[in-house]
């Protein structure tokens with residue numbers, strides 16, 4: 001299995017212009033970071049790998065040596081080559097942090113807020129309704145309880161997201177929604193289009209399901225319609241996956257006109273749009289989601305992870321009417337249903353007014369964090385948005401990406417390399433994502449930003465030969 005995974009990634013990179021040994025080292029780095037090659041796995045022998053990739057044994061020897069130099073693998077005498085324990089940050093969450101002094105910009109999470117009081121109140125209200133509690137403990141329709149769908153849809157509608165309670169399904173967060181969509185609509189070997197840099201959780205699932213991902217050029221507003229049109233012609237994709245509002249990692253927000261133009265291209269090529277709206281509730285003035293513009297062309301999902309609490313694990317999805325039954329069956333096969341206790345809690349938080357209060361508190365906290373970001377990094381090329389948890393920092397020319405990530409880590413500041421967000425075969429931008437929402441408080445954030453500003457101003461290669 002290891003060898004097939006390596007082979008797929010290696011061949012997907014064949015346009016990268018790198019020598020083959022470097023391409024294989026990149027493949028290994030990418031698979032290790034995305035968790036598909038785990039610490040302790042044994043790599044295939046040089047001969048087996050060479051046959052599979054149609055290269056010489058010498059190329060494999062150079063590639064393994066390069067991976068060893070980068071600390072990714074170790075050669076054990078007489079036993080083979082093994083993947084090392086990674087000390088580089090991947091995108092998988094690990095709490096609590098090992099190092100108390102660490103400033104972690106890695107996780108795209110809401111800023112820390114004390115949510116215990118509203119949650120306790122919601123639980124108490126539920127606890128007083130014995131009949132309701134007994135009802136919540138039964139198996140339900142895979143779609144979720146209709147009274148909960150009514151409440152959540154009404155709340156979303158108030159925030160400008162026009163979903164229909166008769167069509168909406170609950171999911172276990174947006175990540176689960178992506179998994180559902182890919183399993184319902186795609187088959188191994190299909191091609192999906194996406195943004196040039198994209199949420200790693202999507203890339204990981206696509207890889208697991210052996211789907212090909214092709215990147216479409218972006219500008220400040222996200223996907224470029226003309227490039228999408230060309231890619232549709234070239235690849236005949238099954239679907240387009242995109243995040244029109246606060247794209248992860250670039251923070252791009254598509255204007256209404258851009259959304260309409262993207263939809264027009266997709267209609268022309270009969271390509272369904274997967275609209276990941278996980279950040280859709282954060283901006284105060286986001287353009288309408290694509291599902292409002294054409295609900296028969298768009299698969300829309302979002303979740304309460306960013307605007308309320310990721311620990312609730314509650315998301316929602318709506319697919320075009322003709323695909324509704326397929327989704328229902330798939331959700332039933334995946335998990336029978338999403339726990340109605342979670343949707344009941346979310347409904348209580350909405351009734352109490354706490355869902356709105358928390359969303360406002362999150363926006364206000366981010367606005368303050370953004371002031372700190374501006375204070376420390378204003379002179380660098382940084383993409384951000386007033387209500388975005390993350391920022392996208394393009395490194396100045398004096399830094400190489402991997403060196404910058406390592407130098408920050410040596411100062412106990414964790415940032416996410418563009419490598420994690422880049423589909424296989426695409427050029428990796430010299431950029432890092434900073435989740436300014438993640439450091440526990442503003443002091444910690446400021447401390448981390450000051451270190452990053454210090455590093456960025458340095459000349460890391462004073463003896464670099466000209």
Ligand SMILES: Cc1ncc(COP(=O)(O)O)c(C=O)c1O
Pocket residue numbers: 108172173174175176199201243248276278302303304305310314315
């Ligand atoms: C673009 C995007 N989609 C989906 C998710 C997953 O969200 P959830 O916690 O709702 O599963 C994330 C999480 O960061 C994300 O950034």
